[in-house]
């Protein structure tokens with residue numbers, strides 16, 4: 001496991017492209033804090049000097065200090081606004097960059113290397129972790145950098161003005177700015193990491209409860225799920241409470257140090273005034289500057305409190321991003337396929353190293369333009385063939401497409417050449433048109449309607465008041481199972497790939513529609529290589545030119 005420092009270095013490495021924005025935000029934040037301290041100091045000095053002038057000579061140039069007060073006040077207010085604007089802009093840009101970086105790292109892993117992470121867990125966990133990372137920059141990195149820079153500047157100025165006050169404030173700033181937050185960090189590390197884990201578990205449990213609400217009710221398991229969610233929620237609140245308590249104590253520590261700084265500055269400077277080493281008006285100026293200098297370190301306890309949470313989130317993200325994909329994309333451009341032929345030579349596939357083989361020495365040759373039906377009982381390995389063709393999993397043996405090793409093709413080229421209408425294909429919570437255009441963004445309505453008609457959905461769409469603009473719901477929930485299956489088919493046909501794999505397209509269809517669909521497909525796919533996966537020998541007979549039978553991952557006929 002990498003050390004916190006290594007993780008931090010990597011996190012800031014990710015932020016490198018945005019360092020201009022971040023540096024600007026940091027510089028403005030420093031100006032704001034220093035203006036605030038300057039405002040307090042000059043105002044304290046001004047009031048005292050005016051009072052002293054009033055009782056003595058009555059003469060004083062008040063233009064300069066009042067101009068300085070106005071300048072500091074404007075800088076402080078304007079600076080705070082600008083700093084918020086800049087730091088949020090920087091963080092949002094950075095988070096967008098991190099999301100893209102992460103997606104690029106995860107994309108080659110899917111799905112073979114992400115099997116151990118459930119969809120909801122992966123999605124919500126990633127979302128929460130990436131969001132947590134904004135604290136790394138906005139509430140951790142930036143406040144620490146600003147605090148260090150401002151504390152050094154303030155102590156240097158105070159030492160120049162009155163060394164004993166400078167030394168005392170320096171010491172107390174270290175206590176309040178470093179010691180208290182470090183203790184807060186230690187106290188919050190455990191509960192912080194626990195909160196990250198619990199938040200993910202809670203999201204998974206809630207997503208499960210919502211998605212499976214009907215089944216849970218049917219099984220009478222609703223109460224149990226509710227109790228589970230409630231227990232997780234209570235544990236999360238407890239972890240957050242413990243984190244908050246340590247933060248509050250640390251904030252109190254900073255407050256105490258600030259009070260001590262005010263008193264030390266007042267007493268030390270008063271002693272110097274008594275010894276006639278210092279002008280009397282410097283007493284309030286130094287005291288208020290000492291107090292105000294804690295504005296620089298005030299955000300640190302809260303920042304350090306996030307440490308555990310940020311580290312845990314970053315560690316999980318990096319662990320996921322560092323996984324080495326089992327399916328390694330080819331280097332160099334894809335070969336030019338001779339035709340749409342397919343050859344499987346002693347192909348073996350295991351989904352897990354110690355599991356039974358899903359494909360076991362499969363040999364199959366499909367000449368270009370041939371329609372082949374794959375028959376076999378459930379679990380025979382039929383759908384696995386489609387997954388291999390898209391290179392979702394690695395395999396033993398050799399698969400050749402258009403005369404070249406499948407492993408030599410770039411994934412994008414492969415997905416252009418091979419279209420799979422899979423059983424578990426995802427439909428998106430969008431319109432019919434959007435779902436279709438995913439496959440071919442340039443396609444016009446005529447092409448969409450043609451593919452829908454081919455998939456025997458022409459009538460269905462014609463009767464929808466909103467036609468192609470009909471919203472299909474989450475995962476196509478507003479469609480029947482058969483309609484959803486055919487929409488996936490239409491989407492695959494839209495891309496007109498040279499090789500088509502149709503996984504049970506007639507499932508959930510009445511015999512007449514099934515017959516019509518196969519007849520339409522036969523015409524539409526003429527000249528292309530088609531693998532029809534089916535349980536139905538009649539469908540195989542009517543559609544295909546050859547029939548291949550699989551059993552337990554082997555060819556048996």
Ligand SMILES: Nc1ncnc2c1ncn2[C@@H]1O[C@H](COP(=O)(O)OP(=O)(O)OP(=O)(O)O)[C@@H](O)[C@H]1O
Nearest residue numbers: 351352357358376377378379380381382383384385
């Ligand atoms: N993602 C996966 N992880 C682990 N095992 C899997 C996975 N997908 C499939 N399998 C296993 O591989 C074997 C072949 O599955 P496959 O889906 O290829 O069969 P199939 O012939 O298409 O079955 P069906 O007709 O039910 O769709 C089965 O034993 C199945 O349990």
